[in-house]
Every structure is written in structure tokens, then in C-alpha cells.
Amino acid sequence: MKNELARDVERVVLFLDVNGERRDLLLPVHKTLLEVLREDMQLTGTKHGCELGECGTCTVLIDGRPELSCLLLPVQLQGRAITTIEGMAHGAELHPLQTAFAELGAAQCGYCTPGILLSARSLLESNAKPSRDEIREALAGNLCRCTGYTKIIEAIELAAGRMK
């Protein structure tokens, strides 16, 4: 029966580096990083829009690169640096992207915002002064239904200008 399959699962002990903190976990091997972040670590800043790799909402950074946490298994990620939205600010000091998003109204409902901020951070770390087309290309995998993207692009440009 399916329920027995669901219960009788292989579990693994894992050490994950999340936002610079080492976390020790005992997890079913099939549990996605998205589920582990939200359910086992209470890092609910990472959101989900489809859980099928379609919308970009659950984006986190793995060694600085944007990845979809709904498609990743923690067993793949030992020794890798995982960054979530909770790890974006330095203590109480917001990342310049976060400040720019707040100032320019780049977040409306805010649900896609964590994933977009992390994708944008990765972009600015590899390209300090991206063109509008480069911003669009880098963020094409992150859907937003509220903003029409315009203010997000403006906020990324504002942050890039300030980070120089």
C-alpha cells in the first residue's frame, strides 16, 4: 500500500550549511530542499508556487548560484553553501537589493520576492552593472503576477548603482 511506502522510507543523517550555519538533520532521502527548509528548519521565507520547477518562487542560492529548491534533494547538497532569503541581510542591515525593492515598490504581494531577490543577488555578484536585457535574461525563470516586472528591474538597477 502507498501509505506503507510513504512511511517505510530510507532516512539519512545530513549536515547542511544554510546561511552560514551548520544544521544537523535526519531526513527521508526523498524530501526536497524546499520542504526541509520550510518544515524542518522553519525557514519559511522560501516560498513555493508550483513545486514542479515552473515558477522560480522557491529559488535559493547554492554556492551563490540560483537553484530551484523544489527540485533539489538535500542529499546532493552536503558541503555546499545554501543561502535563503533569511541569509540575505547582514543582521539588521538590509542588502542593498532589499532596500531598493522596498523603496521602489518592487514587492507588492511579496510572495515571489524572496526568489527574485536571490536571483538578482546572484546576477549582481557575477555582473555588477547588468543591462536591462541582462536583468531580464537572468530573471526570466522567476514569475511575478503583481508588478509587471517594471519596478523590479528599476530596483535592481538602483541597487547595482549603489553597490559600485
Added chain:
Amino acid sequence: MRDRPHPPLRGDLPGERGGENLKVVGRPLPRVDAAAKVTGRAMYADDLLPARTLHCRILRSPHPHARILSIDTSAARRIPGVVAVITGSDLPIKFGILPVTQDERALEHEKVRYVGDPIAAVAATDEEIAAAACDAIAVEYEVLEPVMSINAALGVPKDERIQDYGGPNNVHKFVALEFGEVEGVFERADHVREDVFFFQGNTHLPMEQHSAVATYIDGKVTLWSSTQVVHYVHRALAKVLELPMHRIRVIGAAHGGGFGGKTDPFAHEIIVAKLAMMTGRPVKCTLTREEVFYAHRGRHPVLMWVRTGVTRDGQITAMHFRTALDGGAYGSYGVASTFYTGALQTVTYDIPAYRFEGCRVFTNKPPCGPKRGHGTPQPRFALELHLEKIAHDLGIDPVELKRRNFVKPDTRTVNWLRVTSCGLEECTEKVMVASRFRERKKQAGHGMGFAISSYLSGAGTAIYWNDMPHSEVQIKVDRGGVTAYCGAMDIGQGSDSVLATIVAEELGLQPADVRLVTADTDTTPIDLGSYSSRVTFMAGNAALEAARKMRALLVEAVEAGGHRFEDVTFEEASILAEARFGTLATAGSYTPPKIAGPYKGSGVGPSPAYSYSACVVDLDADARTGLITVNKVWIAHDVGRAINPLLVEGQVEGSVYMGLGEALMEEQAFRKGLHKWPSMLEYKSPTFLDMPEVETFIVETIDPEGPYGAKEAGQGPLLPVPPAVCAALHDALGVWIDEIPVTPEKVVEALRRKEKGEPARYGPSAFPSIPYPPTIKVEPPPKDPSATAASI
């Protein structure tokens, strides 16, 4: 002593034409919840996990239309970890958003009407167990012939009707109204034109899947939900759970996007409350993305026929508009949607005689309901293109023809709608000049198109008939701090920021200084929620009244102490006032004026104020592939007054985006009873790469009744985008696409027909024969613009 200047006290009436010396109103300040949203700390419904929470999954129908013969849950109940299983017999009472269509059950045990209709629900210790238990429920069906189109619904059903009300056949609702006499006018018109249009259905696709968490403690249900309207959920829970309202508390969690899709009370909200009552534990249900497509309540597919008579110089003399709405399986807001497909044509164009016939049918699809623009983007698309074609017939510039027919401020339409402030002319001029529309060069493959629109600043009548206010605000001041309480739900549009800004303006503070408690039926006074673009206007006016009363108390106490209000800080003023009066609490409310016309059905359409928009779309279209690239959109929006221009721009840009998605790609389509693409990958929506540059102009007409003159911003600017795209496409390639969405296949097909010498268009060929009832004739209002329904 003073640290912040106070604004001068400006009269007592909400909506007074103020404007001078505004300190925070009109400033592009960050939203009050910006920090929570950019740090991931805003708590959405699915982020909540009370201790011992059980997880709920819902078993849904795999058939579009079937009778349920039996449901066997015994195997599911035996699964370890399963705590409760419920079926329709546990929740038999029907509910629905409109009092006239109480046709839904949280769980259906007699009959299912679309793929996705809920049948049973399981609460288990984790979600996987709950899902496995749903799989273990055995349901025996008698499969019925599904009804999947407007034409099929109009015909005699093969097996049986979808609902047991309405009719004939699967007709849900008819409307037939005539304002003035159209037939004689058509005969006398210089030119009469008829067109048929189709607007395909599409869905809201909020980024957040619907989610609800319920607890049951001390005999009271508490529900946190991603709803747009805590009050309507509250009412539905009370009815279905058979509990008095005071034993239910509904709280709006941080909201991940609505667009109308979270305005109905939903099955999962009732189910988790019931399961929490049965198990004594918190229960949570978060819909999967596929389930969100089934929850739907999105844009109705609408087939439209329009006939208009005009004079030689393009003046409209009469219009006859027919609509047929594919409603899906349940009522939802559908009765209102049907009226809306005919109501607002007259709010942009002066139509001296107007006849409207509408019809909504039931089909075996997820129920349609209100999506951004509720029932009006479809007729707006048809009307704008129809007038464009009339202009071509007459050899008149389409912009000029439309302008000649614009409504004027402070008038009443033929269907009794009261127009106050109206910035149509100014909006049109802004986009004309900025886009250099008139100077554009004719060039194959490149085109520009123009369209206008209007939308409500809140519906003038409530969902259920009553004489009570539509919005209420309380303000508390103690020990130097101020808190505002209101039932309004911020769904991302920024209603919390609007409330804080208005209270701050009146009390001489910054928005961030105002604490807010919103969308909680236990602690906040009523607001009817975030739909019909009502919150800025209605909650805003309620906040203004409450804040001005509070300011008056502060002024009195300060002056009694021998000081001038302008010379003390807010904290000092509040201490003086609390010492003098005791508890400082004020309240304000807003009830829309009674302006509906004297006829049945006049409750849909009236609004205390209408916003206006004008839009120009510039695009390239490839005649070989049919691919359209939108280069730029110029849009001007008459918002009355921008309480926060940053948030207004955000609403306008977001509307343009959603309008482009509907115009070019979004489509809720079905094959053999199944949704063709219930996923975010296959249901195409615009990405960063698809979105053109948008240049936004805010036009301020200072509405006489809006708070500081403000009107709506969140819906109206979507409406002109689809017709402007089609007008631009005609400008580029010389073909009409009379059907939304405008896909490359349709463009190529229209070009092929043009080459063969057939009519250069793609769209529906005919409007079906519909047995509309006899038309109700309504005398138009008298020409005197100051006349009101009450005074006649």
C-alpha cells in the same frame, strides 16, 4: 517643542477637495510592510504551523459530470496516521458567495460537476499520509455526458442538467434591459454595424497557492486564510458549520496575490475548520498548483454580439449589446458577472439608447467568477474594436471618433450610472502626445493601437442586501501611540499603506508611525474586502472620518491646556487628550450613496466614482510567423488622486502586464472535460522577457467624494490593453483578430484569409440564437445632471 508640522484641519466632510499642504498623501513612500516582504518575514497562511497541526488533502472528482453512487472511506480510515476522514454528508449545507446562488457544497456527495470538484477530505499527521488516504477512498460514479461549451449548454442536455435551477436547459441567468428605444434609432442611423467577438477565459494564477489553517479552542473556530475577504469567509463558515458568527474568527494572513481569485469562500476553508472541530487539533490545507487551476473563479469566456448606429460624423445614436458567458459549474459571482458584461459600456461613451441582453450558462468546468475587471474586460475589448471598425467604415480617425463620444463629467448615463470626475480627455491627450501616435508612419509589420476604459471605485451595493456601512475604521490613541483597526485585507495592492497614510496625514505623523490591525473578524470592524477596487475609496473614507474625529479630540485637549496644536508633538497632544478624555477611541464608516437607478438589476454598475484609463500599444508583428512583439505601452490613468503614486504606478504597471498576458497568451482551455494545462509551465503567462517598457501617467481629477479625491487604480488599467493590442495589430498587418488571446496561429490564419480575398479577420462567425426573455424597458434618467434616483 514641535518636531513635525501638523497639516491644517480641512473641514469635516470626507472627500472634500483639499490638496494644499498635504504632507504624506501624494508622496511615493515605501509600503508599510515593505521590510517584512523583502526579508521573507511576512507570514503567509502556509507559513503558519501551530503545534500538533494535522495536514489535510482533498479527494477531487476525476469526471467532469457524474452522479456519486457510493463513497467508501473505510480503507482510508485504517491507514496509520489518518486522524479523520470526512465526506459531503458531514458538510451538507450549501453555500455560495451570492445569496441567490447558494449552490456549492464543501464536499459533494450527490453529484460532481467538474474535474476537481471536492468529494472527501482527510486529516493526517503528514501530507503524504493524507494524500495516500485520499487514494484509498473508493468512489463509485455514474458518469454523465459533460456539457463543455456555450452552444452545448443552450441545447437539450443528453443526460441531465448540471444544476437544478435556472433554465431552459443549462442556462443559469438571463438579463434583458433596454434604456430608451433602440430599434427606431437604428433605422434612422446613417450607418449601422454589427460584429461578433469572443474573449477566451483565463485564470488569476496567483503566485501563492490558496492555503488555510484552522484551530478549534474553547468552542471557537479560528481560521487563517489567504482570502481577499475575511467577512464573506466568516459568513460562509457560520452557515455551513452551523455556528454563530461570534464563535468563528477569520484572520487574513499575509496575502500572496488574489486578482479576484480568492474572493469566494472556498471548500478548503470550510473543510479545515470542520476537521479542526472534529479532531481538536489545528488542521492545514494548502492547495497544489493543479488544484488552484480547479479552484479558478477566473475570467468568464464570453461570446459577444454588438450592433451600433452612428451618424455620418461618428456620433453614436444607439447600441444593442448581447453577451453569452460560459460560467462553469457553479454560480459564484456569475449573476453579477452577467450584469457587468453590459453595465459599463455607457460609462465611457455617451450612448443615448442602449439595449443589453446577457446570458450565463452552466458548463462542466471549474466555476468562473471575478478576475481583475470582473465581467468588463470582455465587453471592453469588443466595444473598443467595434468602434475602431466603425471609424474605418466612416473614414474617421478612430481616436477622433471615440473622443466625439466620450462621456462628460457630472452626468448620468442612459442606464442611470452617475459619472462624477472623469479624466478621459486628459488621459487620451497624455498617451497621444507621449507615444507620438498621430505622427506614426504607416509601415507593414509595425503598428500602434489606442483604447480607453473605465472601472468602479467599489461596487455601490453589497453582496448581500443591507443598509450597514461597507467599511468601518476605529482608531485608538494611548500613551503617544496610534493604532488603526480595519477589516480591509491587504492583498499586495497596498491597502494597509493607504490606511496608514490617511491616518498619518490627519494626525501629523508618518505612515510608519501608525500601527495597523487589519483583516481580523474578532478585532477589526467590518470591511467588505479587497474586490471591486473598493478599499482606497471606502476604507479610505472611513479612515479619514475616524482620523479627523481623533484629531479634533487632540486639538481640543491641547487648546484647553493653553497651547496651540501646531506647537506640540503628537505624543504631547495624545498625553493631554488621554488625561482629559480617558480612553481615546474614534470611529468612522463609509456607506456608498444610494444612486442606483429605478429598475431591477440596477444594483450592478453603480459606483461612487469611476476611474478612467487611456492606452497606446506599439508592436511589431511578423506576417510569416504571426509572432507579435510588443515594444512599448503608454498608459494614462485617472486615479482621482494618487494617495501613494508609487503604489498607483505599481497597480497600473501590473494591470498592463496582466492585460498583455490575457491579450497574447493566457487561456483556460479544456479537452474532453479536462483542463488542458493546469500547470504554470503550460499555462503561459508573461515572463521578464515578454514584458515591454511601460510609460505610466497618473492623471488626478480630484474626485468630489473620494478620500482626498482618490479613486481606484488596480483594475481599470488592465481593460484597454487587449483591444489596443488588436488595434495595433490591425495597424501593422491589416487583419482583425476578434478573439482573445491573439495567438500566432490566429494571425497567420487571418492573413491567409486576407490573401484569399475572404474577410481579413479571425474570430467567431456568428452569435447563437439565445431565447432571451422579453426586454424590460427602462425610462432613461432626465437630462438634468443633478437629478438623482431618490429625487425622481
